[in-house]
Amino acid sequence: MCGRFSFVAPKEKIEQQFKVILPDSLELNYNIAPTQASYVIGNDAPEKLQQMYWGLVPYWSNEGTPSGKLINARKEGIGSKPSFRIPIRERRCLVLADSFYEWKRVGQRKLPYRILLQSEKLMAFAGIWDVWAGPDNKSIKTFSIITTKPNQEVSTVHNRMPVILADTAAQEKWLSAISLAESVDMLNTLADDQLKLYRVSEKLNTVKSNDLELHKEVPELPSLF
Numbered sequence: 001m002c003g004r005f006s007f008v009a010p011k012e013k014i015e016q017q018f019k020v021i022l023p024d025s026l027e028l029n030y031n032i033a034p035t036q037a038s039y040v041i042g043n044d045a046p047e048k049l050q051q052m053y054w055g056l057v058p059y060w061s062n063e064g065t066p067s068g069k070l071i072n073a074r075k076e077g078i079g080s081k082p083s084f085r086i087p088i089r090e091r092r093c094l095v096l097a098d099s100f101y102e103w104k105r106v107g108q109r110k111l112p113y114r115i116l117l118q119s120e121k122l123m124a125f126a127g128i129w130d131v132w133a134g135p136d137n138k139s140i141k142t143f144s145i146i147t148t149k150p151n152q153e154v155s156t157v158h159n160r161m162p163v164i165l166a167d168t169a170a171q172e173k174w175l176s177a178i179s180l181a182e183s184v185d186m187l188n189t190l191a192d193d194q195l196k197l198y199r200v201s202e203k204l205n206t207v208k209s210n211d212l213e214l215h216k217e218v219p220e221l222p223s224l225f
Contacts, residue, residue: 001104003033003096003113009122017121037053037054038051039051042175043091043092053078056129059131076092082130093127101200103158113198148163151189152192154197
């Protein structure tokens with residue numbers, strides 16, 4: 001799964017890489033957690049950056065509150081799952097990040113690692129979104145990050161990873177009007193040797209922690225052998 005990620009980048013870098021209209025101010029976040037708002041590029045408005053809440057709320061849900069239960073959508077069977085079968089066909093998005101985090105179990109501890117592109121470009125995760133419309137014209141947009149099997153680097157810490165659409169052509173295709181079969185065919189594991197990772201502070205485990213320290217590398221635990 002993907003349970004935390006970060007999005008910290010200057011406006012110039014975002015504009016240069018994605019060619020989108022940005023809001024007047026950006027809420028940058030070193031520790032994006034489920035139910036929080038984050039930035040996506042949706043196929044409903046591919047020319048601009050917009051905020052949605054992390055944790056899909058299907059349009060047919062009784063309540064329009066993100067619970068964090070549907071933060072990820074597994075590639076396997078995505079076209080038939082009740083919560084995902086319409087979004088994968090009609091409501092796709094790019095979830096922007098500079099890195100994501102995974103935890104490695106070492107004894108009784110779970111140690112967080114920051115994972116980013118070797119190039120240090122911004123990442124675009126394949127995502128799906130939905131909109132819940134309630135009474136009094138209340139509506140909320142939410143998203144899930146699609147996950148797949150890990151590549152070599154991520155497999156050292158976890159058995160799942162986000163689907164990363166690594167180039168502009170793939171990102172544009174994901175937001176275009178394509179079939180279910182074409183969409184699912186794009187949900188591939190990123191090739192090996194394109195990511196790097198390093199251990200970061202266990203302060204990341206606390207949602208309230210949100211500063212540059214979370215991106216700093218900390219030493220690995222000493223080996224017993």
